[in-house]
Amino acid sequence: MAERRQERATLLDGARVAEEIKAEVREEVARLEREHGIIPCLVTVLVGDDPASAVYVRNKVNTSIALGLRSEHHALPHETSTEQLLALIAQLNARADVDGILVQLPLPKGVDAMRILEAIDPAKDVDGFHPVNVGRMMLGQTALPPCTPAGIIELLDRYGIAIGGAHACVVGRSNIVGRPVAQLLLQRDATVTICHSRTRDLAALTRQADILIVATGRVALIRGEHIKPGAVVIDVGTNRVTDEETIRALFGERAEERVNALRRRGYTLVGDVHPAEAEKVAGYLTPVPGGVGPLTVAMLMRNTVMAARQRRLRSN
Numbered sequence: 001m002a003e004r005r006q007e008r009a010t011l012l013d014g015a016r017v018a019e020e021i022k023a024e025v026r027e028e029v030a031r032l033e034r035e036h037g038i039i040p041c042l043v044t045v046l047v048g049d050d051p052a053s054a055v056y057v058r059n060k061v062n063t064s065i066a067l068g069l070r071s072e073h074h075a076l077p078h079e080t081s082t083e084q085l086l087a088l089i090a091q092l093n094a095r096a097d098v099d100g101i102l103v104q105l106p107l108p109k110g111v112d113a114m115r116i117l118e119a120i121d122p123a124k125d126v127d128g129f130h131p132v133n134v135g136r137m138m139l140g141q142t143a144l145p146p147c148t149p150a151g152i153i154e155l156l157d158r159y160g161i162a163i164g165g166a167h168a169c170v171v172g173r174s175n176i177v178g179r180p181v182a183q184l185l186l187q188r189d190a191t192v193t194i195c196h197s198r199t200r201d202l203a204a205l206t207r208q209a210d211i212l213i214v215a216t217g218r219v220a221l222i223r224g225e226h227i228k229p230g231a232v233v234i235d236v237g238t239n240r241v242t243d244e245e246t247i248r249a250l251f252g253e254r255a256e257e258r259v260n261a262l263r264r265r266g267y268t269l270v271g272d273v274h275p276a277e278a279e280k281v282a283g284y285l286t287p288v289p290g291g292v293g294p295l296t297v298a299m300l301m302r303n304t305v306m307a308a309r310q311r312r313l314r315s316n
């Protein structure tokens, strides 16, 4: 008898997995305080007033507090100089009570972002962006992996999706998602293809993928024709869409809820994968919102606790 494919992809509930991870982190935080008198502290730094960045940072602050971490937030004006930021980071590096330092990206054009990231003590680099931590990750010795890539691996593991031997195709080569997630997948014995804006015949490569990870920031780059039937599709895009036309094209018969959200908030969040088309072809699919985004925050919390334990107790 011919194999019957399911009608629609199973949604991978990143928000639910993030709640599980956060519950584990909350317990670990309580244990650290009870047994060692340690309360891990995450410092967030936001430069300028980009509204999306403000939402993300507020989410990180609120989550820290909800899990029993200490949170300290620095909001700096758009005009802040590289030197002023370096001075703040030097202070935070020197403070024994600070476990994690997160400088929200993107930084304003006038700031030398690479100099800032390199100034953060690698032991407090909870984003995993410092060259030392990137290098350690390449060697498979990572203590503080970048949050979004680590969250994606965690999601696959918790859904029992096998990585070893799978063909994973990563679309996008950013330092914060594409390159590092390709590396983590390789360490787990996937065969990895990395595609980008100069790739010829993208669909020919993505269609071979058992696991397709998309992190480009381009709305609906990945259509049904890019996806192998039954594949696992991880959509890392978080794009704000403000026009009703686009939303109707992306969500088809399910557009109404999104259109209402748009009218309420002025935008709705969509990924890099065409949701209505992908649902008909993929076996598993992460939604946007409620997929990879919440996992990023959960892994940041886990990294902060790990940084506290390693730096203060010199153990894992």
Ligand SMILES: Nc1nc(=O)c2c([nH]1)NC[C@@H]1CN(c3ccc(C(=O)N[C@@H](CCC(=O)O)C(=O)O)cc3)C=[N+]21
Pocket: 055, 056, 059, 102, 103, 104, 105, 106, 127, 147, 148, 238, 269, 288, 289, 290, 291, 292, 293, 294, 296, 297
């Ligand atoms: N130093 C630094 N570290 C980062 O990790 C970092 C950064 N800079 N700059 C920006 C990107 C983006 N990012 C997200 C985090 C959470 C959601 C998230 O929680 N999204 C929710 C929805 C949020 C909403 O409604 O807007 C979701 O997808 O369900 C999204 C995106 C972290 N980043």
Ligand SMILES: [Mg+2]
Pocket: 148, 176, 177, 296
């Ligand atoms: Mg991210």
